């Protein structure tokens with residue numbers, strides 16, 4: 001995949017939002033996010049019909065702006081909606097199983113160590129998510145913050161494999177994350193809680209290091 005797609009990768013679910021979620025997503029799309037992940041999970045999240053309707057509304061907005069719509073975890077939803085891709089963690093469905101059912105979709109995988117990285121590449125992942133780089137309040141079961149060390153190591157071992165970094169990334173630390181080798185940054189709270197989504201995204205974008 002083109003790593004530029006990962007430049008500013010916004011992840012959102014209703015539980016993350018302060019403003020109406022679809023308003024936040026549309027502002028983020030207008031401001032130039034390059035990828036969107038539908039991640040409707042956590043206490044108080046939508047279920048059933050409301051969950052699917054919300055996903056469809058997010059997907060429609062992404063289509064209007066020509067931005068890839070990626071579904072977190074839920075393979076059946078990704079296939080039902082014909083999403084552009086899926087993001088899976090180590091506890092989610094095996095990549096090869098999903099690839100067999102969706103040849104042309106983007107597959108992202110979370111990796112935390114060299115073995116997981118090697119397996120993701122060997123299994124045909126299109127990109128990897130590396131995190132948490134810094135402490136995050138948006139994922140209760142996140143691993144301890146890893147800092148930039150693992151990211152730098154992976155970049156040196158895989159000079160051109162698409163990498164997005166995640167976890168506690170904001171306007172202040174985004175450029176050091178890019179300099180460490182990330183093609184892009186993936187964020188939830190810095191956009192969901194911003195009072196100036198356009199300004200925030202401008203600062204997150206930056207030139208590649």
Ligand SMILES: Cc1ncc(COP(=O)(O)OP(=O)(O)O)c(N)n1
Nearest residue numbers: 072073087088089090110129166186
């Ligand atoms: C881009 C990106 N990177 C990492 C994750 C985390 O995935 P996972 O470990 O499966 O955790 P959940 O998001 O499912 O709670 C991600 N979602 N996106």
Ligand SMILES: Cc1nc(C(=O)O)sc1CCOP(=O)(O)O
Nearest residue numbers: 131132136138167168187188189
């Ligand atoms: C969804 C997610 N995954 C992570 C990982 O480390 O795998 S950290 C995280 C939450 C990122 O949110 P924020 O930008 O608010 O810190």
Ligand SMILES: [Mg+2]
Nearest residue numbers: 073088089092
């Ligand atoms: Mg997951």
